[in-house]
Amino acid sequence: MLCGPDFSDSEDSLFSDDCDYDNFKEKVKSCRYAPERPAAPLTDEQKRIRRLNDLFVAISAGNTVSVVEALNDELDVNADLRDGWTPILLCVSYGKLELALELVDRGADVRAARHGVTALMMACNCPDSTSPFEKTLAIAKLLTEKGADVNATDRKRMTALMFASNSGNLGAVRYILPLADRNAVDNQRWSALTWAVSSNRTEVVKFLLDEGFDPHLQDVRGQTPLDMAKNFNFEEILNLFPPDKEDVVYEVVDKNRCSFEDHFSRLDIDERPRFFLDVCDMLQATGCRSLVPLFYEKNVGLYEFLHMSDSDLKELGVALPFQRHRIRFGLFKFYKHPYHPKSIHRVAPGGRYSNLDVSIQLLSAVKQALAMDASLAYLMKSAHIEEMAEKDATRLRDTLKSIRIKIRGCELIAKRLVPKIDRWDRRAEPPDLITGESPSCRSRWWTKTAFVLSGACLILYLKTR
Structure with missing residues (x-):
């Protein structure tokens, strides 16, 4: 059943009674001049969470002094700072080499992982705009020498080599390749070469091709790294690939x-x-x-x-x-x-x-x-x-x-x-495409002209008679 508008919320009804407004003013006054209550003392758990948050901020900012002070204050070097981030994972994801050295010396777990992504993968995935590749390469070497697994995979079966190829960290790719499984593919059957092509990393693609990576390896969609370079029109990368057999045939x-x-x-x-x-x-x-x-x-x-x-x-x-x-x-x-x-x-x-x-x-x-x-x-x-x-x-x-x-x-x-x-x-005389005339058209024009002149002469002749 349809109902009409409810007039109980009209302007007249809203302002018909001012007693609520007066009570509101009195409450505001009482709050304004009420004495401040002393803050309740923090529990030990709240203090611990605050210290972890402070350490999270200090690591993100690269404040080595604050990090050392927090660790000296009996904070666990492998503690969960927030959402699964340990100090070493957060540190290497930002490419903080000095902090990484400090944390590893204090016993940080170099095999730590967050959602399957290891510290080594995070270091290889760090972009050059966040930290120079020289520093992330040094971090990758540090973690590997301390026992990090170069063949570990995340939930998508990606390896550290694939992360390095995707980010364009050629130094890390050169270092990890001899230690890693070069034939590894992820869930979509992408190799390190496929990841390098997808991100348009020309130098990495050239290195991997020289190392014998297969440019014709098909993924789950039947697409090869060469197909991907063609689809994205990566001309520099296309020039690196050996000539495709079908292209040679068509040529x-x-x-x-x-x-x-x-x-x-x-x-x-x-x-x-x-x-x-x-x-x-x-x-x-x-x-x-x-x-x-x-x-x-x-x-x-x-x-x-x-x-x-x-x-x-x-x-x-x-x-x-x-x-x-x-x-x-x-x-x-x-x-x-x-x-x-x-x-x-x-x-x-x-x-x-x-x-x-x-x-x-x-x-x-x-x-x-x-x-x-x-x-x-x-x-x-x-x-x-x-x-x-x-x-x-x-x-x-x-x-x-x-x-x-x-x-x-x-x-x-x-x-x-x-x-x-x-x-x-x-x-053969070509047709005049501009005027629409051709030799045959012109011949028909002269025929029409001759016919008209003949008719005119006949009319004049009849009139004179």
């Missing part, structure tokens, strides 16, 4: 994207077009994409690739037998499909024959002839000619020679067509 493929002129304009009479992109496609189809940089470095063209034997691949540098088997099996499947004339690019009857059609048809014809030539070379390698009849061997050699002559002919025709195509392109 090679992009470098070999060439035009019609690139295929033919600089070829000698005895050269064949490389058609390296087709080699990349076939390597991809056989599951050997990682070999693209090797074949590019060795300058392997399509012709050489199509008739490679196992010994050829081994000599090239394909060391793994399963990769050689994949390529050989792929070539075998390739030759199971015979050559067909429909593979050549054709133009429909009555269709317009452009320069692009000429280029495509020539490229296609040369590529098919090259594949046929390679197939014969493949057969020559696979078959033993001495076991053939002399007549068959002679016919095979003649066929091979004939196809090679055809390839040279196609190359010559291509070379002659290139300048002609260039002249045809220059002869």
Whole structure:
């Protein structure tokens, strides 16, 4: 049930009775002139808490004199100052080297930890803006020499080496690495290298890479330190990583994207077009994409690739037998499909024959002839000619020679067509994109003009009559 506003709190009702206000004034007066009561004496526990708080403040401020006085006053050097902070933990977290030396001499527990984070981890995690890395390195050495565990882990399984890498303390990383488990990873499978990359610590990343840390170690999300550097666009760190295999493959493929002129304009009479992109496609189809940089470095063209034997691949540098088997099996499947004339690019009857059609048809014809030539070379390698009849061997050699002559002919025709195509392109008048006019538009304009003039002349002629 809805109710209306309550008028009991209106201004009239609030100020209708002044007796409460008068009583309030009397109470204020009585409080103002009331004699101060003596403070109750502190209990021993309250005194102890106050002394611990004073020691907490003195350590945070780096007041060595006050700290020594408090410890001389029978305070426990390993006491819990506040929320699990012992004097040594608080001291090293601020990078107070002089206090650390004093506390360790007085028997401070160098293995102390707060929520699993040890004194050594806190010293390694101290930023340079709070205390110079030279001091925190000296503290790390002090704690380690006195028995601190360099391989201890916190609740997230982070180690002192990871904390040092994250903070960028290269000196601490250099000191701890020989003593620590270099293969340790935390709960998200981050190594010391991953932590250094995530915090953009270039010097630490370079040192860890030189020490052999794996840049391709995947975390629980499948991300590597290299992926992280790419995502955050840490260019200096990216330059430190070895070239990624996939990046090299893409670079090679992009470098070999060439035009019609690139295929033919600089070829000698005895050269064949490389058609390296087709080699990349076939390597991809056989599951050997990682070999693209090797074949590019060795300058392997399509012709050489199509008739490679196992010994050829081994000599090239394909060391793994399963990769050689994949390529050989792929070539075998390739030759199971015979050559067909429909593979050549054709133009429909009555269709317009452009320069692009000429280029495509020539490229296609040369590529098919090259594949046929390679197939014969493949057969020559696979078959033993001495076991053939002399007549068959002679016919095979003649066929091979004939196809090679055809390839040279196609190359010559291509070379002659290139300048002609260039002249045809220059002869065509380009459209005027600014005014929207083209040769055909201008011809239609003259047609319209002639039609209008003819009509005008006809009207004048009729009027004169």
